[in-house]
Amino acid sequence: MVLEFYQKVPSGCAIAGIMNTEAMSFSGNKIMDCIEVMHDRSNGLGGGFASYGIYPDLKDCYAFHLIYDDEPSRVETEQFLRKYFVMVGGETIPTRNTAKIRTSPMLWRYFLKPMEHLVEEIDEEEFVVRRVMEINTGIKGAFVSSSGKNMGVFKGVGYPEDIGEFFMLEEYHGYLWTAHGRFPTNTSAWWGGAHPFSLLDWSVVHNGEISSYGTNARYLDTQGYPCTLETDTEVITYAVDLLMRKHSLSLKDMASVLAAPFWDKIDNMEPSVKEHLTKLRIIYKDLLLNGPFGVIIANTDMMIGLTDRIKLRPLIAAQKDNWYYISTEEAAIRKIEPKPEEYTYSHAGKPLYATLKNKDKKGDKGTKISQGARLKGELNDDNK
Amino acid sequence: MITNNFPPKYKLNINENCNKCKRCAKECSFDVFTFDETENNIVAYNKNCVACRRCVLTCPQNAIELSENKIAFNSHFNWDYKTQNDIHKQSDTGAKLLTSVGTGLSHKNIFDHLLLDACQVTNPSIDPLREPMELRTFVGRKSDNISDEIGPQLQLETPIVFAAMSFGALSLNVHKALGNAARKAGTCMNCGEGGLHPDMVEYGPNTFVQVASGRFGIDKEYLESGAAIEIKIGQGAKPGIGGHLPGEKIDKEISKTRMIPEGSDAISPAPHHDIYSIEDLENLIYLLKEVTEYKKPVGVKISAVHNAPAIATGIVRAGADFVAVDGLKGGTGATPATIRDNVGIPIELAISSIDKRLREEKIRHKASIIASGGIRSSADILKIIALGADCASIGTAALIALGCTVCESCHTNKCAWGIATQKPELTKRLDPEEGGERVYNLLRSWSLEMKELLGSLGITSIESLKGNRERLRALDLDSYTMETLGVKGAGR
Numbered sequence: 064m065v066l067e068f069y070q071k072v073p074s075g076c077a078i079a080g081i082m083n084t085e086a087m088s089f090s091g092n093k094i095m096d097c098i099e100v101m102h103d104r105s106n107g108l109g110g111g112f113a114s115y116g117i118y119p120d121l122k123d124c125y126a127f128h129l130i131y132d133d134e135p136s137r138v139e140t141e142q143f144l145r146k147y148f149v150m151v152g153g154e155t156i157p158t159r160n161t162a163k164i165r166t167s168p169m170l171w172r173y174f175l176k177p178m179e180h181l182v183e184e185i186d187e188e189e190f191v192v193r194r195v196m197e198i199n200t201g202i203k204g205a206f207v208s209s210s211g212k213n214m215g216v217f218k219g220v221g222y223p224e225d226i227g228e229f230f231m232l233e234e235y236h237g238y239l240w241t242a243h244g245r246f247p248t249n250t251s252a253w254w255g256g257a258h259p260f261s262l263l264d265w266s267v268v269h270n271g272e273i274s275s276y277g278t279n280a281r282y283l284d285t286q287g288y289p290c291t292l293e294t295d296t297e298v299i300t301y302a303v304d305l306l307m308r309k310h311s312l313s314l315k316d317m318a319s320v321l322a323a324p325f326w327d328k329i330d331n332m333e334p335s336v337k338e339h340l341t342k343l344r345i346i347y348k349d350l351l352l353n354g355p356f357g358v359i360i361a362n363t364d365m366m367i368g369l370t371d372r373i374k375l376r377p378l379i380a381a382q383k384d385n386w387y388y389i390s391t392e393e394a395a396i397r398k399i400e401p402k403p404e405e406y407t408y409s410h411a412g413k414p415l416y417a418t419l420k421n422k423d424k425k426g427d428k429g430t431k432i433s434q435g436a437r438l439k440g441e442l443n444d445d446n447k
Numbered sequence: 448m449i450t451n452n453f454p455p456k457y458k459l460n461i462n463e464n465c466n467k468c469k470r471c472a473k474e475c476s477f478d479v480f481t482f483d484e485t486e487n488n489i490v491a492y493n494k495n496c497v498a499c500r501r502c503v504l505t506c507p508q509n510a511i512e513l514s515e516n517k518i519a520f521n522s523h524f525n526w527d528y529k530t531q532n533d534i535h536k537q538s539d540t541g542a543k544l545l546t547s548v549g550t551g552l553s554h555k556n557i558f559d560h561l562l563l564d565a566c567q568v569t570n571p572s573i574d575p576l577r578e579p580m581e582l583r584t585f586v587g588r589k590s591d592n593i594s595d596e597i598g599p600q601l602q603l604e605t606p607i608v609f610a611a612m613s614f615g616a617l618s619l620n621v622h623k624a625l626g627n628a629a630r631k632a633g634t635c636m637n638c639g640e641g642g643l644h645p646d647m648v649e650y651g652p653n654t655f656v657q658v659a660s661g662r663f664g665i666d667k668e669y670l671e672s673g674a675a676i677e678i679k680i681g682q683g684a685k686p687g688i689g690g691h692l693p694g695e696k697i698d699k700e701i702s703k704t705r706m707i708p709e710g711s712d713a714i715s716p717a718p719h720h721d722i723y724s725i726e727d728l729e730n731l732i733y734l735l736k737e738v739t740e741y742k743k744p745v746g747v748k749i750s751a752v753h754n755a756p757a758i759a760t761g762i763v764r765a766g767a768d769f770v771a772v773d774g775l776k777g778g779t780g781a782t783p784a785t786i787r788d789n790v791g792i793p794i795e796l797a798i799s800s801i802d803k804r805l806r807e808e809k810i811r812h813k814a815s816i817i818a819s820g821g822i823r824s825s826a827d828i829l830k831i832i833a834l835g836a837d838c839a840s841i842g843t844a845a846l847i848a849l850g851c852t853v854c855e856s857c858h859t860n861k862c863a864w865g866i867a868t869q870k871p872e873l874t875k876r877l878d879p880e881e882g883g884e885r886v887y888n889l890l891r892s893w894s895l896e897m898k899e900l901l902g903s904l905g906i907t908s909i910e911s912l913k914g915n916r917e918r919l920r921a922l923d924l925d926s927y928t929m930e931t932l933g934v935k936g937a938g939r
Contacts, residue, residue: 272570274904275911277833277918285809310592323908325579344910345585345600346593349812353911354570373578373907375571 076258076270077101077223078378079390080241080359081399082366084420087385088116091232093399094240097388099224100395101244109245109257110226111218113209113266114237115363122213124151124174125191130254131169132204140198140205141173147194148175156217156230163225168254172215188263188308192287195262200291206255211264214363218243218257226257238419239366241359243268260300264362267303269296270391271356271376282349296358302350303360314367314414320347322372322412357409359389368415378409387417453535454518455493456528459502464510465489471502471511476861476873497854501863533784546784547857547867549684549776549821549843556776557795557924558827562937564918566905573902580898581908582606584838586675586815587744588768598768599744601675603838604633605894606909607828610773610819610842611657611679611748613639615692615701615713616780616857617846618874619646620882621866624849626650627883632890637840640679640690640715642704648672657748658735660689661715663705667738675743675769676735678728680719681750683777683820686791690715691781696860696869729765736766744768744815751775751797751820752790756804763805763814771840772797774820778843780867781858794820795834799932802835802914811914825896834932835914848889849882 079097083089094112118126127144131137144150152174158167182190195207209216214237217230223244227233243258259266273279273295280290280298288301299321306312306320320343329340344351355375360367368378368389381388381396381403388396388403396403409415459479461471471489472480479495480502482488493516503511520528533544566572573580584606588598609625616639623646625636630653637655638647642664647654656673658665670676681687692701692713702709722728728747735745746769747762749755759770774794779787798818805811818836821843822828828839847853850864857867865876897909906912920937921929929936 274566274570274906274918275915277915278911278913281806281914282812285806285811310594312593316593325907326581326583327579342597343593345597346589346812348585348589348910349913351908351910353906353908355905373573 076246076268077104077244077391077395078242078258078268078270078357078359079395080239080268080361080366080368080388082239082361082387082417082419083385084387084417085385086116086238086419088236088238091227091235091237091240094242095224095227095232097390097395097399098227098242098244100398101390101392102222102224104246104391105222105244106246107222108220108247109218109243110221110223111216111243111245111257111259111268112223112227112230112232113214113216113239113241113259113261113268113361114232114235115214115239115264115361116237117215117235118174118213121151121174124176125210125212126215127173127175127207128156128209128215128217129171129173129198130206130208131171133169136202136204137169137171139202143194143198143202144173144175147181147190148173148177150175158229159231161225161229164219164221164229167219167229191263192304196287196289200289208255209259209261209266211261211266211363214261214264214266216259216261216266218259219254220257239361239363241266241268241361241366256294258296260294260296262300262304263308265300265304265308266361267296267300267358269299269356269358271358271371272354273298273352273356274354275352278349279352295354299352299356299358299360302352306347306350314365314416316343318367318369318412318414319343320350321352322369323351324412325372357391363419365416365418368409370409370411372412374409374411378415380407380409380415381405382407382417385420389415453532455496455516456532457496457498458493458514458516459491459496460512460514461489461491462510462512464508466508466510468507471506474501474505474863476501476863476868476870477856477859497856499852499854499856499863544784545781545858546787546855547779547781548853548855549778550788551855552788554775554793556821557793557928557932558821558823558830560922560924561795561830561932561934562920562922563826563829563833563900563904564920565903570905572905573907575895575898575902578902578907580901581910582894582897584909586746586769586817586837588814589812591812599742601635601744602633603635605890605897606832606838607632607890607893608634608655608817608838608840609636609845610778610840611637611639611655611677611682612780612842612846613641613657613692614644614647614704615639615641615696615869617867618865618869618877619644619700620874620877620879621846621849622647623650623879624877624882624886625845626653627879628845628886628890629653631883631887632894634890635674637677638673641692641701641713642706643669643672644700644704658731659715660717660719661705661713663707663713663715666706670735670739670743673743676739676745677769677771678719678731678735678745678747678767680722680728680747681752681773682748682779683750683773683775683791683794684779684787685782686750686752686786687717688782688786689717698869701869725761725765728762732766746771746814746817748773748817750777751792751794753792755792755797756800759801759816760804760808760810763810767814769815769817769837770801771817771819772801772836774818776821777819778846779857794818794822794831796928796931798831798836799834799916803933806914825893826900828893829897829900829912830919832909833912833915833919834934835916837913845886845889848886849877 156170357376357378587600640659651672659679748771815837819840862868
């Protein structure tokens with residue numbers, strides 16, 4: 064088992080998120096401006112973004128972003144993908160040469176539909192999760208950085224604003240963006256180790272360190288989520304997917320598992336609430352996250368901010384009109400929204416969140432890069 | 448002449464402070480002291496001394512000095528005092544050697560080679576004086592997810608319970624003391640295989656009731672009195688061995704508690720004669736659940752043996768809500784010495800492999816794991832929890848709090864401290880209220896220490912240390928042992 068000899072990379076961080084609750088798309092410039100304010104909270108060893116609503120033309124396809132160490136890992140992964148999916152499109156992720164980001168692994172994206180006869184009997188999302196786990200644990204040198212519909216993760220080793228420039232994020236348009244600047248305390252030049260971590264359309268950016276990692280990872284392993292990525296943020300992503308997608312927990316219940324209220328509080332609650340929270344803590348005791356964290360969790364419909372049960376990391380939310388912001392520092396929000404209607408400071412274990420009002424819209428503008436025709440033309444066919 | 452006249456292990460010296468009050472002769476239950484009328488002095492028969500220290504500590508004149516008898520032996524490593532002495536005892540009597548308490552041989556103590564982690568900078572350590580620190584633990588079967596019913600849960604306010612020690616092995620006053628301590632601390636004692644004395648029924652909500660191979664004292668009322676039911680298959684000090692409480696110990700009180708005639712031997716067979724297989728065990732588990740209407744956790748206690756992971760898996764699949772595992776160093780009131788010292792495996796290794804196996808089979812959440820067998824401190828408890836246990840159970844440590852001096856003589860029924868004996872003149876030496884307070888203090892002290900340790904680990908709830916082997920490192924352990932424990936070497 065990889066788990067038992069996992070190498071931990073503790074990190075400090077800056078996180079930020081912007082959402083337009085009417086699903087109006089906006090360019091990646093905004094989130095880059097926002098995260099750049101917190102430059103000094105990261106140290107150039109990791110930055111990344113999650114963007115929702117960027118592939119409206121292919122919104123029915125799972126958009127797989129892949130990081131490859133080398134050509135053989137790409138060939139093997141594409142063979143693997145063809146076994147399970149119809150490949151609607153695939154291409155290298157466009158990047159620009161910048162002075163700041165000098166080397167990068169191979170970066171690809173694929174637009175995939177599960178083969179119908181393979182998902183007849185099982186849940187389609189579960190099918191996709193299994194394939195992601197198989198690539199991440201089974202194919203050497205390949206890593207799926209995101210696998211959701213109409214969304215994608217762009218991340219790498221560098222300051223977040225430089226990573227954004229490298230990926231040309233100003234050309235993408237999405238209605239929800241999150242960002243991460245990383246301050247790892249030891250060098251890990253692995254692009255997969257940067258945030259956000261993502262599975263299906265979940266993405267997590269995380270500021271903190273999880274002292275309960277061993278307990279969390281061992282439990283998630285028994286639930287079909289092997290943790291292999293050398294970072295504790297991975298467990299948050301899987302925990303959220305397990306709780307909210309597979310076990311259908313509400314947002315508040317999910318928060319009560321990850322940042323559980325203390326027993327002395329629960330004991331004094333009214334009986335029905337007490338019974339419910341006690342049951343949650345008993346069943347999901349292994350998913351309690353100990354240690355400091357501030358996280359922004361997002362999916363297609365919502366953006367959630369959450370801090371640990373004794374609030375050892377900062378997090379603040381702000382709102383104006385149809386805009387919702389979450390950030391480590393207030394200054395970062397002020398940079399892009401000087402006069403919000405309301406600031407909300409995070410309380411331990413109480414989620415800050417906004418949900419999409421217009422659920423059918425999800426990205427009206429899209430991005431010029433991902434045109435289906437062009438993707439097909441560039442698809443590398445040398446393995447046929 | 449064959450030299451079987453072996454020198455005594457301990458030596459008593461009565462110094463000039465002695466005022467001939469003869470208190471020592473009254474206090475000693477091993478017949479060491481006699482008063483010589485003609486010489487007008489106290490004579491000590493050293494050979495009977497077990498070093499229980501009762502005389503030393505009760506002598507009003509502080510006149511008794513106890514020391515190891517430093518007689519010269521050939522300094523042969525292999526044929527040392529103990530080995531030679533054992534052979535002499537065996538050739539004197541032709542009988543097997545009996546002993547008690549856990550093994551005292553120098554098997555490597557793995558706990559002492561495990562070190563805990565602490566937080567610095569990247570992750571703040573937590574001050575337990577300022578922040579809440581949670582030790583609450585639930586014993587019982589957990590469901591797969593929130594939409595399913597969870598099984599009955601036993602709520603413990605600290606992850607420490609008392610090990611199964613029967614009325615018979617121990618005096619009723621000890622049971623009362625443990626009951627008082629468990630009730631005050633919000634945890635549980637375990638009545639062992641000797642039934643529940645009527646005086647102990649009030650402690651039922653804080654008691655594991657045991658069903659062992661002798662079936663002593665078991666009826667519906669007994670099962671319903673307890674907070675949880677434990678089927679005893681094995682014990683760490685004597686894996687594969689039953690128990691034998693001699694007829695002379697079966698007085699009126701024990702007779703009615705065990706539901707056997709006065710003066711008859713109470714024999715617990717080695718196996719349960721209705722459990723020769725795992726499916727038989729399943730029958731008993733569900734029989735007990737049926738009788739108690741699925742309202743209490745029903746678990747199974749085994750000793751830590753080589754095949755423990757597979758056995759534990761079977762037990763969980765057979766419906767047990769908890770598995771209690773007792774390791775090589777576990778204690779006992781009586782056992783053949785050769786079994787105690789040579790059979791079984793250390794609890795640290797057993798828990799690590801059981802936890803790993805249950806996780807691999809994805810059934811770890813279906814049962815709690817209670818670990819015992821030589822647990823001596825709050826640090827031992829946190830270490831065994833980090834290796835995969837849900838809570839720990841302590842026997843000898845609690846008895847030491849009550850005055851036990853580990854003289855390894857429980858099986859003689861002569862315990863001078865009134866703990867492991869049924870003689871009324873001895874049992875009255877232990878006050879259940881005072882004793883309860885001392886044991887409660889021990890639990891409180893260990894709980895506070897555990898909170899300190901958790902705080903240094905940056906953890907606010909014991910739940911987040913369970914199976915968290917990432918927070919342990921091994922010092923001076925071989926790579927095979929480290930692999931079994933799932934623990935990296937210190938410095939990595």
